[in-house]
Amino acid sequence: MNRADEDEYRQFVTTRLEPLRVTAYLLCRNWHTADDLVSITIGKLYRHWRRVRAMENVDAYVRGMLTNAWLDERRRPWRRERSTDDVPDRADAEFPEAALADREDLLVLLSQLPPSRRAVIVLRFWCDFSVDETARVLGISTGTVKSQAARGLESLRLLAALDRAGIRARNGGEA
Amino acid sequence: MSYQTVFREAVGEIPPTSIDVEQVIRRQRRRHRLRRNGLAAVVGAAVLGVTVPFAIAGVSGPDLPASPASPSSTTQSARFPRPDPGTTFSATDLAVFAALSREAPDVEWITEDWPSDGDLVTWKSVGSTSPYFGQGPIRAGDRTGYFSMQLEQSWDNRVALCIPETTQENGCVHRTGPAGEKIQTSSNQAPITASITNRALKPRGMPAAPTSDRFVTSYRVAVERPDGTFLIVTMVADGEEPPLTLAQLTAVALDPAITLD
Structure with a gap:
């Protein structure tokens, strides 16, 4: 990626970081995992930035990447449901x-x-x-x-x- | 009430992020370089596979290129960033530089070889009318970091950086500035890496274990001026001591000379 593309990418990501984190949090309800998902997404976005930036609705595509990253992560063995002695957190x-x-x-x-x-x-x-x-x-x-x-x-x-x-x-x- | 408002209220406070965009970029550059070098090695091996048998058979093959010398990595800096060839800085750019120079006289702009892989990086800004976004690497002595500023008129996407009552440990403070500005400041220090697996296996509520002893430190200041202009100024440093303090960053954000054209 050349410098101009990278600057454009940096600006895009920096200004969208908070909305992306909130979207990820609504999906996974854990800020650590949300940050992981956003990191994975913006890493992929960097690799495909030239192709993605030419799209009509880049924001929609990136949120789609994020959602699919979450769905992929959920399929991994360490993300599957586990039995536990602790009662899950519930709203009081x-x-x-x-x-x-x-x-x-x-x-x-x-x-x-x-x-x-x-x-x-x-x-x-x-x-x-x-x-x-x-x-x-x-x-x-x-x-x-x-x-x-x-x-x-x-x-x-x-x-x-x-x-x-x-x-x-x-x-x-x-x- | 729209669904978006309901969700936004449900999420509540957004904690400071541990995501370091610059590190993501560095990691992806490194990955790209490794893939490119790996491909070159495969091509080189294929070339050798062709030329060596020829050499053994007494037929001269093409000379292989000598390995290039490792690029030297020296970081250069300047009191002011330099514009791209054929361009000039906007009045907003110059106001940002002046504010930084006044509030942090020891800070210099890194103009070459940052972040250490040979790319020329200077101050880059987009737009001098709303929205304005500028960013660049700075240093103070041996402390380096990335400075950025966003400036918008009546920003719809404004977010609460933090809620002071619940995040005192993140240096979260809300206060009013000398000209009636609403100021939010937050600071955060997070391990640079903690693998997904490592985090996922941690019991609920337990902090993730860092996979290195290095930290990224980030300072963020959001200022809403009485006229509705909204600024977010950030400082992200790979280490525990950024080149700007939170107080210096706040002073820059409060500079009334930084305006949209």
């Missing part, structure tokens, strides 16, 4: 600050969705991708994107309702 719904509990709840609920559905939700509603862009990035049909997005949102509502019912039961019928 009785946290005194309702807003903080709510936002933590959303991340917990999001992390309970299957990976492909979570990727669709993040790309469609955080990255604001169109159905077509989401389908192209994930290599699936537009019909699948629509159904995954609808089911994802429905799952979030259902999980939220179950959580609220559980809280009511714990509180003796009062929410």
Whole structure:
């Protein structure tokens, strides 16, 4: 890569670092892993910068790279689910600050969705991708994107309702 | 409320990053060089495979080129960066240089052989109207690092660098400047490398173990001026002592002379 290309790459990456990290965090819910994913993505981007920069929507392509990097990482053996003695982190719904509990709840609920559905939700509603862009990035049909997005949102509502019912039961019928 | 707003609020505070873009670039350059050299070695071996049998048979083959001498690695620096041939610096560029020179008189701009693989690097900026982005390597004595500045009018992508109540250990401070500016500062020191495998196998909540004893130190200052102009100034150094202190970086960011054309 020549110097001008590299400067252009550097500027692109530096200004997009935070949005990319947030996207990665919404996918994996761990800032360490999010930084790893972004590092992997911008490394690949460097190698293919000349080709990528000529694309119509570079931002969409890079977020697609990031999402696919996450899906690839999840398939690796050390990323698979493991049994543990510790109870997984859960949002404390009785946290005194309702807003903080709510936002933590959303991340917990999001992390309970299957990976492909979570990727669709993040790309469609955080990255604001169109159905077509989401389908192209994930290599699936537009019909699948629509159904995954609808089911994802429905799952979030259902999980939220179950959580609220559980809280009511714990509180003796009062929410 | 849009979905994006809901997600942004759900994410909350964004912690300082351990990603060093310059190191990613260096790693990729090295990878490219190794691949290129590997290819050259394969071609060389193939050439030898052809020429040696000819030589053994008494037929003279072409002379092999002598190995080039290793390039010397001497870092040069200057009080001011130099513009690309045929170009001039913008008023914003010059204001940035003047602010740095005033706040950190010992800082010089690295003009050659940085980051040590022969590339000429000087101050590069894009646009003198919104958005403006400039970056370049600097040194103070033997401390080197990368300085960058972003400047935008009414920036939609502004983010909270940190929340002081929860990230005191990262030097996170929010305060008001002398002219009513909203100032956010944060500093972070992170191991340069910690492999994905190493991190993944760590129990939840445990810090990742560094795979080297080297650290990258980063300082970030975000300033929102009363007129809506937004600046982010960063200093990233490979080591524990960047060439600029956080106070010097903040003073540069608060310089009212740095404006968009």
